[in-house]
Amino acid sequence: MKVVTRFAPSPTGHLHIGGGRTAIFCWLLARHFGGEFRLRIEDTDTERSKQEYTDSILASMKWLGLDWDGDLTYQSQRKDVYNKYVDKLLETGHAYYCDCSVEEVEAMREVARAKGEKPRYNGKCRERGLGYAEGRVVRLKVPAEGRVVFDDMVKGPIAVDVNELDDMVLRRADGMPTYNMAVVVDDYEMGVTHVVRGDDHVSNTPKQILIYQALGLAVPTFGHVPMILGPDKQKLSKRHGARAVVEYQQDGLLPEALVNYLVRLGWSHGDQEIFSLQELVKLFDGKNLNSSAAAFDPDKLQWLNGYYLKHTPLDKAVELTRPFIEKSGLSLDGKNAEAAISLYIERASNLNDLAEQVKPYLQNIEDVVFEEKALNALDGQGKEQIKNVLALVRDTEFTAENLEHVIHDYVETSGVKFKLVGTPLRSALIGLAGGPSIHLIMFALGKAETIKRLERALA
CATH class of the missing domain: 1.10.8 (Helicase, Ruva Protein; domain 3)
Known part of the structure; x- marks a missing residue:
């Protein structure tokens, strides 16, 4: 069996790191098994969906290195496809028309609540045999008894009694399919075999399985990963440093560092912390996904990014x-x-x-902001050392090695402590009393700029 996964963001905002992690998991699972990774834009919320967010999501996916297979799918362009499947359910008796108003359905739920039962639609139109009429919705005819059972990749076996569910709406009064209906159709037509998503979707899964079964379709394997928490174990928010993927890109993070960090927030391979993308593809088989929520640590992410930057x-x-x-x-x-x-x-x-x-x-040296300690180092004694070194470097071939020898020999022969030479030189060159070795600073600046800056310090 070819493994096919998908990632299906809604363009109502930028790609958040929680969604980014889900996308990475789906991509790795498909690449590990040599399968396909599909991308779908769930843009049926026409009021909140924006093209700028779609563009941002796609740019973030590309920056993370998550390439997708096949055409990009937009739910907003597939209304007729969804309705074909709804019509099939009506024809086979697995769905029915309902003309109950919103107020009537809410009253039914209130009655159930008063009895201490789960608030739900009571099936009033289930056997009325209504046909199409403007303003009517289509509902799924949920089995009268039994359980929906599935083996979650992360959480293990899950069972839900059908009495916990009601006859959910499949097509709204305006002719648009509901989320659960559209997702089942899309995943089936894309050939999706494994659905990995956040555990906020666990409650949708039994409903979607019932739709699969009513259509006579094979049910994919589901895996629901826990949300990412803040360091205080509360829901992740901006105050914890959690932002959109594009913001981390703008902050100067490397994509390989963010991918590595997010994968480890929910998956492990022994005690190993650092993985190349190739290693992740080789090792990530969908097992060892953590069933408990992981805590986001901004400091650890910065440390990991520093590691990748150094290399x-x-x-x-x-x-x-x-x-x-x-x-x-x-x-x-x-x-x-x-x-x-x-x-x-x-x-x-x-x-x-x-x-x-x-x-x-x-x-330009005129624009460099000098720290106070550096300015203090440019006193009479400091200028004396700058003047002596300037005379030596004027005639020096500017290689790092030559400059190191010149400065070292000057300190040795003059008998002056290195600090009394290094601090004023560094201050004159970059406006900082501390920092890299003097000869490396000079080499990086080049001969003309080094001489210019030393002369300015003397002036």
Whole structure:
């Protein structure tokens, strides 16, 4: 059997990290078994669905590396397809027309509540044999007795008595199918074999299984993953640092770090924490999904991102950092970008942070903001050391190795403590009293810029 999974977001907002994690699980399961991963946009909520959100969701999927198979499906374009299946249920006696008003149905529910029963539609129109008329809905004729049983990939066996369910609406009075009807039709026509989604959908699953059975269709395997909680074990919210995928991209996270982190929030392989995408595809078979909710830890995500950043090749790091540099009106062009970024890539936790740290190398020295400690280092004694080193580097071939020798030899022969040389030099060059080695700063700035900045400090 070919494994086919799907991800079906609603374009009523950006892709949230909870949805992103579900998409990753579905993608990995399909890729592990060499199957298909399908993408469907559930845009039947015409008032809240927006094209900008669809575009954002697709961009986030591509950024995460989650490619999909086949055509992108939009539910809003499939009304006729859904109604064909509703009509089939009417023809086979598995569904019926109902003309009860909203007020009547609510009154039925109130009566049930008063009796201590589950509030539901009482089946008034079930045997009336009504035909089509404008304003009538179509309801599923739920079996009078029995249980809906399924083996959840995450939660194990689940059984629901049909008496807990009512004759749900399949087609509304306006002719639009309901969510559960459309989902069953779409998943069947896409050939979906495994439905992995959030556990807020557990209550929908028995209803959908009844629709599958009424249509005589094979029921897919279901897996419901717990929601992600905040560090305080409460529902994840913005105050916990949980935002849309696109916001993490804008903050300078790497997609491989976010994928790795989200997968581990609900799945494990021994004690291993760091996985390449290739490893995840090889190992993720749908087992070892956690049945309990995991807590989101922003600090751990930043740590993991820092790990991936440190292991990013320098040329790639330059290109990844470029848009964050350009956002502040600066440019990497004509600069020794790799040398500058190499000084901070192991200290930064994200691309935004990295771009901020290399700014002093890209700005005009007049625009560099000097910290107070750096300004204090440019006193008379500091200027004396700058003047002496400047005289030496003017005639030096600018390689990192040569510059290291020049500064080392000067400190040795002058008998001055290195701190009294290094601090004013670093202050003059990048406006900071602390930071990378002096020779590496000079090499990253280049000869002309180094001399210019040292001369300005003396002036």
